[in-house]
Amino acid sequence: MSAATVPWIILFAPLVAAALILFFGKYSKPLSAGLAIAAAVVCGVLSWWLFFQPGNPGPNQIPWIELAGFSIPIGMLVDPLSRTMLVVVNTIAPLVFIYSLGYMAHEEGYWRYFAGLALFLFSMLGIVLADNFVMMFIFWELVGASSYILIGHYYGKDSAADASKQAFLVNRIGDFGFMLGILMIWMATQTVVFGEIFSKTSLLESQPVYLTIACILIFCGTIGKSAQLPLHVWLPNSMEGPTPVSSLLHAATMVAAGVFMLARFFPVLEAAPDAREVIAWIGGLTCLAAGLMATQQNDIKRILAYSTISQLGYMVLGVGVADTPDVPMFHLFTHAFFKCLLFLCAGSVIVAMHHEQDIWKMGALKNKTPITFLCLIAGTLALTGFGFGPFGFSGFYSKDLIIEWAIVKAPVLGWIAVLTAGLTSFYMFRLFFVVFLGAPRTESAKKAHESPLVMILPLILLAIPAFAGGFPFVSRIFFQLEEPENVPHVVHFALLAMFLGGFALAWALYRRAEKDPLSIPLFANRLYIDPVYAWIVKTFQDGVGWLAGWADRWVVDLFVAQIPSKLVWACGYVLRFLQFGNIQAYAFFFGAGVIGVIYFLIAR
Amino acid sequence: MTPTLAHYLLVSGLLFTIGLAGVLLRRNILIIFMCLELMLNAANLSLVAFSRFNITAQATALQGTVNYNGQILVFFIITVAAAEVAIGLAIIVALFRARQTTHVEDLNSLKF
Numbered sequence: 001m002s003a004a005t006v007p008w009i010i011l012f013a014p015l016v017a018a019a020l021i022l023f024f025g026k027y028s029k030p031l032s033a034g035l036a037i038a039a040a041v042v043c044g045v046l047s048w049w050l051f052f053q054p055g056n057p058g059p060n061q062i063p064w065i066e067l068a069g070f071s072i073p074i075g076m077l078v079d080p081l082s083r084t085m086l087v088v089v090n091t092i093a094p095l096v097f098i099y100s101l102g103y104m105a106h107e108e109g110y111w112r113y114f115a116g117l118a119l120f121l122f123s124m125l126g127i128v129l130a131d132n133f134v135m136m137f138i139f140w141e142l143v144g145a146s147s148y149i150l151i152g153h154y155y156g157k158d159s160a161a162d163a164s165k166q167a168f169l170v171n172r173i174g175d176f177g178f179m180l181g182i183l184m185i186w187m188a189t190q191t192v193v194f195g196e197i198f199s200k201t202s203l204l205e206s207q208p209v210y211l212t213i214a215c216i217l218i219f220c221g222t223i224g225k226s227a228q229l230p231l232h233v234w235l236p237n238s239m240e241g242p243t244p245v246s247s248l249l250h251a252a253t254m255v256a257a258g259v260f261m262l263a264r265f266f267p268v269l270e271a272a273p274d275a276r277e278v279i280a281w282i283g284g285l286t287c288l289a290a291g292l293m294a295t296q297q298n299d300i301k302r303i304l305a306y307s308t309i310s311q312l313g314y315m316v317l318g319v320g321v322a323d324t325p326d327v328p329m330f331h332l333f334t335h336a337f338f339k340c341l342l343f344l345c346a347g348s349v350i351v352a353m354h355h356e357q358d359i360w361k362m363g364a365l366k367n368k369t370p371i372t373f374l375c376l377i378a379g380t381l382a383l384t385g386f387g388f389g390p391f392g393f394s395g396f397y398s399k400d401l402i403i404e405w406a407i408v409k410a411p412v413l414g415w416i417a418v419l420t421a422g423l424t425s426f427y428m429f430r431l432f433f434v435v436f437l438g439a440p441r442t443e444s445a446k447k448a449h450e451s452p453l454v455m456i457l458p459l460i461l462l463a464i465p466a467f468a469g470g471f472p473f474v475s476r477i478f479f480q481l482e483e484p485e486n487v488p489h490v491v492h493f494a495l496l497a498m499f500l501g502g503f504a505l506a507w508a509l510y511r512r513a514e515k516d517p518l519s520i521p522l523f524a525n526r527l528y529i530d531p532v533y534a535w536i537v538k539t540f541q542d543g544v545g546w547l548a549g550w551a552d553r554w555v556v557d558l559f560v561a562q563i564p565s566k567l568v569w570a571c572g573y574v575l576r577f578l579q580f581g582n583i584q585a586y587a588f589f590f591g592a593g594v595i596g597v598i599y600f601l602i603a604r
Numbered sequence: 605m606t607p608t609l610a611h612y613l614l615v616s617g618l619l620f621t622i623g624l625a626g627v628l629l630r631r632n633i634l635i636i637f638m639c640l641e642l643m644l645n646a647a648n649l650s651l652v653a654f655s656r657f658n659i660t661a662q663a664t665a666l667q668g669t670v671n672y673n674g675q676i677l678v679f680f681i682i683t684v685a686a687a688e689v690a691i692g693l694a695i696i697v698a699l700f701r702a703r704q705t706t707h708v709e710d711l712n713s714l715k716f
Contacts, residue, residue: 581712581713581715582708582712583711584627584708591624591628
């Protein structure tokens with residue numbers, strides 16, 4: 001086993017597992033779960049092994065499509081970026097898979113679920129390991145397809161079927177831009193392989209407008225996949241899937257792909273400052289808007305979903321402002337662990353509440369589910385970036401770093417990010433107080449019980465990186481972080497004030513609340529973006545449908561059916577008068593015809 | 605004056621034209637049938653004539669080795685034509701039995 005073959009094993013192990021589950025999983029529940037978990041564990045072990053392999057293994061490709069002047073290889077790019085990402089994905093995936101054992105124990109479609117999970121993991125690993133844009137795009141689409149399968153797991157439910165369809169279609173919009181961007185880069189550089197594109201950056205730089213447009217188009221892929229404004233609508237709806245899927249989707253396998261792709265493409269993005277400004281603004285606005293929306297949601301998973309969008313906004317903002325892709329990747333790293341933890345905690349709460357997701361029907365779960373409670377505290381403190389000075393939870397380090405860069409490079413966005421930190425603190429502690437403190441609001445909240453060990457164990461294991469993942473001695477292993485210069489000290493105090501302010505406000509409002517004392521329809525209705533989209537889609541679709549129907553009836557029918565059929569009928573009508581019924585006339589025409597033929601044969 | 609190929613062909617052409625005119629103009633189906641035979645024999649006559657004059661040319665060139673293939677072919681044609689006439693007459697008899705007429709103008713049901 002060498003460093004050259006290991007990436008291939010990592011990539012294909014989940015695919016093999018998915019295929020085997022499809023064939024044999026129907027017959028045995030433990031078999032399907034076992035295959036998926038085994039593949040994920042193999043990936044995990046090999047990823048850690050690969051991470052600590054010294055040196056750069058160099059190109060590792062097989063040719064796939066070879067045309068004159070154009071070739072697409074299938075290759076493994078193993079550099080620090082993909083090694084770190086492999087570790088993140090393949091550490092979280094086995095834990096989520098194991099957790100699924102408990103969560104899905106009594107659910108339908110067990111083997112279908114595990115096959116989907118394994119396929120999902122395979123797709124994401126393909127994106128991480130891809131050494132060229134075409135391969136990345138293929139796996140990018142595979143992620144979309146497998147997320148469609150998993151979000152629509154309960155396809156019998158209309159809302160789940162709609163959500164998976166929406167996730168798929170909204171992603172297509174972004175992917176279309178992504179594809180155009182890839183084509184533009186290819187047109188300029190004549191290659192799709194990352195290493196070769198990066199070596200031609202100076203060529204791209206000589207066409208700044210072209211490069212800016214290409215980078216923004218490629219960023220469209222991120223807008224779709226990482227749920228940035230204005231294509232964020234699918235992510236909250238994707239909560240219709242089973243909770244472990246949401247956890248995997250939000251932590252490691254789907255939404256992270258967009259940020260990872262930007263980090264991968266960073267050497268070229270660096271040369272397009274205008275595009276990065278657009279990226280920074282979209283990231284900053286997304287993080288604020290999603291934070292605002294999260295404050296008024298009542299579904300425990302939706303709160304976390306909006307929080308994910310908000311955190312992804314931070315990461316995209318980081319891509320826009322930081323000098324190194326390690327800054328957003330660091331936040332992706334810490335976020336993956338604590339968001340996975342939070343979702344798994346939410347899943348544990350949901351199981352404890354017998355599949356109730358409305359936080360206003362919970363309450364006082366602190367004593368009923370103590371381990372979940374403690375783990376959720378760790379996740380919440382990590383997400384809200386609790387800490388000051390040299391010490392804090394993991395999110396503290398990564399989020400502060402992005403905010404520092406934003407303050408230095410784009411002060412307006414920096415202060416938006418600081419404000420969002422306060423919102424984060426507010427909505428997370430709102431969730432925390434309502435679910436775990438106060439009085440039980442329903443009967444099932446009184447009877448809630450702690451989840452089984454297979455679900456608790458991943459929580460505990462994830463709580464460790466959620467707490468410690470950001471410490472400098474940890475981040476030094478994975479990243480080469482750069483601190484911006486001249487950061488005003490007031491930022492650190494402002495962030496602490498924001499954290500405490502959000503906490504205090506949530507404490508004051510929700511500590512004993514029976515129902516939500518705040519009612520802000522604008523935020524509860526998600527800034528009315530969804531209904532506007534629904535209206536646009538409906539109007540547009542109905543319009544196009546009407547037009548297409550009209551064209552089909554009056555244009556296509558006219559030229560394809562009506563006119564030719566009438567023409568043939570008319571010709572037949574005219575020609576049938578030649579049928580005189582007189583045998584001698586026929587003989588005459590026959591003779592005339594023969595003479596005509598002879599004339600043409602001889603005279604010409 | 606010995607007849608040349610042109611004379612034979614002229615007679616053949618006349619026979620053919622008379623036959624064609626008969627086919628196109630006469631109304632009685634029996635006469636039309638006879639005119640058809642006339643046309644066939646016009647073709648036979650030109651075939652025999654071509655063969656005959658070709659034999660003379662060959663005999664001069666090849667010193668006695670003579671090719672009678674054309675003459676023999678005409679015998680075959682005449683034989684086959686006899687068989688064909690038998691069938692044609694049988695059809696006409698059957699037609700007369702069905703329609704009580706041999707007039708082509710009355711046989712016009714195959715039309716629009």
